[in-house]
Amino acid sequence: MKDSRSWPPPDDPGEGQPPARGQRQTGHGGDLGALLARVARGDQPAFEAVYDSVAGQVFGVARSVLRDPAQAEEVAQEVLLEVWRTASRFEAGRGSGTAWVMMLAHRRAVDRVRSRQASAQREIRASSPDIDYDVVAETVEGRLDAERVRKCLGGLTELQRESITLAYYGGYTYREVAGLLEVAVGTVKTRMRDGLIRLRDCLGVDG
Amino acid sequence: MKIRRTDPHTLLGAYALDALTGADRARFARHLGVCESCRQEAWGMQEATGRLGSAAITQPPDRLREQVLATAARTRQLPPLTRETSAWPGRRWGMAVACGLFAVALAFGGIAINMKHQLSQEQAHTGAIAGVLNAPDATMMTARAVDGGTATVVMSHLDGALVFTAARLPALPSSKRYQLWLMGSGGARPEGMLPAPHQGVTAPMVVEGLAAGEKVGLTVESAGGAKHPTSRPILLLSLHS
Numbered sequence: 001m002k003d004s005r006s007w008p009p010p011d012d013p014g015e016g017q018p019p020a021r022g023q024r025q026t027g028h029g030g031d032l033g034a035l036l037a038r039v040a041r042g043d044q045p046a047f048e049a050v051y052d053s054v055a056g057q058v059f060g061v062a063r064s065v066l067r068d069p070a071q072a073e074e075v076a077q078e079v080l081l082e083v084w085r086t087a088s089r090f091e092a093g094r095g096s097g098t099a100w101v102m103m104l105a106h107r108r109a110v111d112r113v114r115s116r117q118a119s120a121q122r123e124i125r126a127s128s129p130d131i132d133y134d135v136v137a138e139t140v141e142g143r144l145d146a147e148r149v150r151k152c153l154g155g156l157t158e159l160q161r162e163s164i165t166l167a168y169y170g171g172y173t174y175r176e177v178a179g180l181l182e183v184a185v186g187t188v189k190t191r192m193r194d195g196l197i198r199l200r201d202c203l204g205v206d207g
Numbered sequence: 208m209k210i211r212r213t214d215p216h217t218l219l220g221a222y223a224l225d226a227l228t229g230a231d232r233a234r235f236a237r238h239l240g241v242c243e244s245c246r247q248e249a250w251g252m253q254e255a256t257g258r259l260g261s262a263a264i265t266q267p268p269d270r271l272r273e274q275v276l277a278t279a280a281r282t283r284q285l286p287p288l289t290r291e292t293s294a295w296p297g298r299r300w301g302m303a304v305a306c307g308l309f310a311v312a313l314a315f316g317g318i319a320i321n322m323k324h325q326l327s328q329e330q331a332h333t334g335a336i337a338g339v340l341n342a343p344d345a346t347m348m349t350a351r352a353v354d355g356g357t358a359t360v361v362m363s364h365l366d367g368a369l370v371f372t373a374a375r376l377p378a379l380p381s382s383k384r385y386q387l388w389l390m391g392s393g394g395a396r397p398e399g400m401l402p403a404p405h406q407g408v409t410a411p412m413v414v415e416g417l418a419a420g421e422k423v424g425l426t427v428e429s430a431g432g433a434k435h436p437t438s439r440p441i442l443l444l445s446l447h448s
Contacts, residue, residue, distance in 0.1 A: 042284060055271065057260055057264050058267075064263045064265075085284050085285055088286060089343035095250045095254050098258075099250075102257035107225050111419075149262035167224040169259070171225075173228050174221040177226065189221055192220030193252075
């Protein structure tokens with residue numbers, strides 16, 4: 001059961017939810033949404049369940065972007081506490097709970113990399129693009145979800161795949177990705193968008 | 208305010224991948240504020256990027272669980288946003304005043320902008336302001352300027368942006384104006400000239416691309432603006448989360 005009634009998007013300008021969004025919230029994503037609703041009411045057992053369901057993903061994405069396990073642990077802690085603190089701001093109508101948590105996690109990891117970079121300018125062009133989509137295979141071998149992601153990544157063009165994985169798993173900006181791949185910035189932007197649309201459609205089959 | 212001429216929709220993918228830097232991200236978030244179909248597409252893409260994240264699953268150290276659960280147990284949660292109240296805990300009154308201030312400032316700013324027939328720009332500007340005010344981590348701060356007057360800042364680290372407005376600053380001779388800066392370890396970045404006040408209140412300015420540890424500052428400069436601050440800030444506000 002989706003208890004969207006108790007979570008009206010407060011700042012949604014009128015229109016109401018298109019049915020397609022609701023359909024996408026099936027499977028464990030929907031369960032996480034319900035748990036988050038309980039977390040918002042201060043339910044600590046529910047938060048433990050949320051922790052158990054997302055901590056590995058949050059830590060994994062932080063580790064992938066930051067590389068340093070100690071910093072990844074710090075970021076993971078910040079993100080998981082942010083989930084606790086801001087659970088009331090999760091809007092079920094906007095997508096799955098997992099997507100929300102991963103958005104918080106990835107954004108915070110990337111922000112950490114960039115603020116660190118601002119003080120110690122990393123020389124992008126000198127470093128080789130050593131993160132490719134094999135990072136998925138490395139960290140998650142045998143996982144069903146990862147298999148699926150890997151398969152869908154495999155269905156992209158090479159440039160789409162490299163643009164997406166460098167940005168997501170490497171935490172690079174699209175300008176940096178363009179530098180690493182030695183292609184025009186505009187090309188990277190469109191490949192990221194086209195690639196994500198394809199990825200979304202490929203992954204979206206079972207929600 | 209800088210307006211990009213390129214089609215912002217091409218940035219959707221980069222936005223969903225967090226591949227935009229602070230300024231680009233805030234500019235795009237501003238666009239999302241006025242583009243319903245873009246928001247829908249962005250959410251769909253965030254589902255996809257979320258799956259990329261889930262695929263990187265790695266077992267965290269066991270101590271993390273205990274630390275997180277123990278800290279959560281003594282951390283106050285944010286209340287939900289509701290229509291009739293603003294949802295900043297313990298600061299409702301202050302936020303009501305701030306929103307009122309912004310509404311007044313917007314009304315005046317809106318008139319000025321309409322007269323220039325720049326409606327889309329105004330909408331984008333209003334969208335950007337709404338974006339910051341509605342951000343889940345929006346924080347309000349006020350500061351007093353050294354020679355009188357106050358500044359109100361609503362900031363979102365998530366958006367990397369803040370909204371700045373000032374009230375009752377001392378009037379300046381026509382050769383001088385107030386200039387806004389972001390000041391960090393790398394020096395001061397000019398963020399634009401404060402608009403002329405209407406009944407003592409300046410129209411809100413959106414400042415984007417905040418970096419960690421920066422302060423927002425206000426100096427008195429010649430009317431054309433300066434590349435670097437030439438006088439001591441009359442106001443300096445640390446942007447802690």
